[in-house]
Amino acid sequence: MNKVDCKDLKLFKISDIFETEYIGKQLQVPTGAYVSKKNLTEGSVPRITVSGMDNGVSGYYDSCDKNYRVFENFISVSFLGTIFYQKSKASLDMKVHCLKPKKVILNDEIAFFLATIIKKTITDSKYSDQISSTVLPDIDILLPSIKNEDTSYEPDWEYMEKYIDNIKNTVEQKFHKIKQIKEDKNIINTKEWKEFKIGELFPKIVKPDVLHSREIIQDENGIPYVVRSKFNNGIKCYAQYQPKMRPSPSGTISFGAENATFFYQSQKFISGRDIYYIDTTKYSKKICFFLISCLKTLSDKYSYNYGMFPNLLKEDIIKLPIDKNGNPDWEYMENYIMQIEKKAKNILKILSVF
Numbered sequence: 001m002n003k004v005d006c007k008d009l010k011l012f013k014i015s016d017i018f019e020t021e022y023i024g025k026q027l028q029v030p031t032g033a034y035v036s037k038k039n040l041t042e043g044s045v046p047r048i049t050v051s052g053m054d055n056g057v058s059g060y061y062d063s064c065d066k067n068y069r070v071f072e073n074f075i076s077v078s079f080l081g082t083i084f085y086q087k088s089k090a091s092l093d094m095k096v097h098c099l100k101p102k103k104v105i106l107n108d109e110i111a112f113f114l115a116t117i118i119k120k121t122i123t124d125s126k127y128s129d130q131i132s133s134t135v136l137p138d139i140d141i142l143l144p145s146i147k148n149e150d151t152s153y154e155p156d157w158e159y160m161e162k163y164i165d166n167i168k169n170t171v172e173q174k175f176h177k178i179k180q181i182k183e184d185k186n187i188i189n190t191k192e193w194k195e196f197k198i199g200e201l202f203p204k205i206v207k208p209d210v211l212h213s214r215e216i217i218q219d220e221n222g223i224p225y226v227v228r229s230k231f232n233n234g235i236k237c238y239a240q241y242q243p244k245m246r247p248s249p250s251g252t253i254s255f256g257a258e259n260a261t262f263f264y265q266s267q268k269f270i271s272g273r274d275i276y277y278i279d280t281t282k283y284s285k286k287i288c289f290f291l292i293s294c295l296k297t298l299s300d301k302y303s304y305n306y307g308m309f310p311n312l313l314k315e316d317i318i319k320l321p322i323d324k325n326g327n328p329d330w331e332y333m334e335n336y337i338m339q340i341e342k343k344a345k346n347i348l349k350i351l352s353v354f
Contacts, residue, residue: 008144008145008146008156009142009143009144009145010142010143010145010153011140011141011142012140012141012142012143012145012155013137013138013139013140014029014099014118014136014137014138014139014140014141015027015029015137015138017101017102017103017141017143017155018099018100018101018102018137019098019100019101019102020137026134027134027137028132028133028134028136028137029097029098029099029133029136029137030069030071030097030098030100030133031092031094031095031096031097031098031133032048032069032091032092032093032094032095032096032097032098033067033068033069033092033093033094034067034093034094035063035065035067035068035091035093036065039063039064039065039068040059040061040062040063040065040068041061041062041063042059042060042061042062043060043061043062043063044060044062045060045061045062045070045089045090045091046059046060046086046088046089046090046091047059047060047061047090047091047092047093048076048084048086048090048091048092048093048096049078049093049096050078050079050080050082050093050095050096051082052080052082055084055085055086056076056078056082056084056086056096057090058093061091063091068091069091069092070089070090070091071086071089071090071091071092071098071100072086072088072089072090073086073087073088073100073105073106074086074090074098074099074100074106075098075099075100075106075111075114075115075118076090076092076096076097076098076099077096077097077099077118077122077131077136078095078096078097078131079095079096079097079130079131079132080095080131081119081122081123081131083115083118083119083122084115085106085108085111085112085115087106087108087111095132097131097133097136099114099118099136101114103154104155104157107161108164109160109161109162109163109164109165109168110157110160110161110164112164113160113161113163113164114141114143114160117141117142117143118139118141121139121140121141121142122139143155143156143160144156144159144160144163146159190319190321192321192322193319193320193321193322194319194320194322194326195317195318195319196317196318196319196320196328197314197315197316197317198295198313198314198315198316198317198318199313199314199315201328202278202279202280202314203314204278204279205276205277205278205279205310205313205314206248206276206277206279206310207275207276207310208246208248208270208271208275208276208277209245209246209270209271210271210272210273210275211225211239211245211270211271211272212272212273213236213272216237216239216240217239217240217242218237218238218239218240219238219239219240219241220238221238222238222239222240222241223238223239223241223245223247223267223268223269223270224238224239224265224267224268224269224270225237225238225239225269225270225271225272226254226263226265226269226270226271226272226275227256227271227272227273227275228256228257228258228272228273228274228275229256229261230261233263233264233265234254234256234261234263234265234275235269236272239270245270247268247269247270248265248268248269248270248271248277249268249277249279249281250265250266250267250268250269250281251265251266251280251281251283251285251288252264252265252277252278252279252280252281253265253277253278253280253288253291253292253295254269254271254275254276254277255275255276255277255278255295255308255313256274256275256276256308257274257275257276257307257308257309258274258307258308261296261299262292262295262296263292264285264288264289264292265277266285274307276309276310283330284334286333286334286337286338286341287330287333287334287337289337290333290334290336290337291320291333294318294319294320295318297318298313298316298318320333321333
């Protein structure tokens with residue numbers, strides 16, 4: 001039941017399904033109103049705003065203000081199109097509306113189904129930036145339906161509940177499989193590993209040419225521009241190649257002096273200030289990934305005031321698995337990362353479309 005059965009879908013107006021009220025002669029859904037902060041006191045009732053974060057909750061308050069209204073077990077819809085299921089009591093800020101079904105009591109499954117459909121409808125409609133309490137009642141939403149004896153239709157609440165329940169069960173099964181994969185860890189016994197001085201393993205640690213941001217012309221099809229960042233593999237942007245550039249080689253491990261984070265660079269790259277690279281071009285990508293994990297154990301000892309410059313890094317020590325001759329076991333490192341990648345692929349497969 002991963003796809004909605006479309007044969008019995010019918011259009012229903014919001015006002016046909018959800019409670020409405022008249023303000024003067026104008027039909028609208030119940031909505032919140034402005035309450036001054038001085039009239040709000042810390043309490044237990046969540047205050048729902050137009051925010052798209054934290055279920056729309058801005059804080060927990062009580063109030064005696066005449067505009068302070070409390071609703072319970074409803075779907076909140078703001079004029080900006082943020083939509084959340086409010087299972088417990090909640091008060092609404094101005095321009096946040098209450099959708100409470102007339103003929104069914106909401107539960108998680110029905111609420112999530114409705115919220116998804118309403119969100120999709122609003123996003124695809126001309127109302128996406130002006131969802132007022134008077135506009136909302138006239139919006140049509142497409143829902144699974146059942147036919148009554150008098151040939152009229154009503155939403156098929158049971159179908160919605162079973163549909164979401166089926167998705168939840170499927171997700172739970174997938175996460176159970178992922179948990180099993182994660183629990184089957186490749187535990188490494190490092191007692192038999194040997195210490196190696198980094199400068200003896202990798203004598204070539206290079207300071208590339210420095211290119212400042214002002215010298216860069218961004219080009220999404222250009223060459224990676226690596227800077228002292230812990231994010232996005234250290235890549236700030238892609239730069240237009242220029243003849244004066246002397247790119248660093250691919251297959252190397254980059255790091256920043258004042259940001260002790262190591263990255264594998266699979267492409268030739270240019271770099272900003274205080275970026276260096278370890279020449280690992282003779283090793284495979286998988287071996288480099290293993291080495292990066294070991295090198296990262298050194299990160300905490302370096303800081304902005306105590307930079308990880310090549311002369312210091314070369315004197316540092318890392319532990320690596322060894323072969324029968326006491327040399328680094330490059331084959332073991334390759335195979336270990338291969339197993340990690342295999343697990344990651346299995347997890348991605350599980351998380352693929354239902």
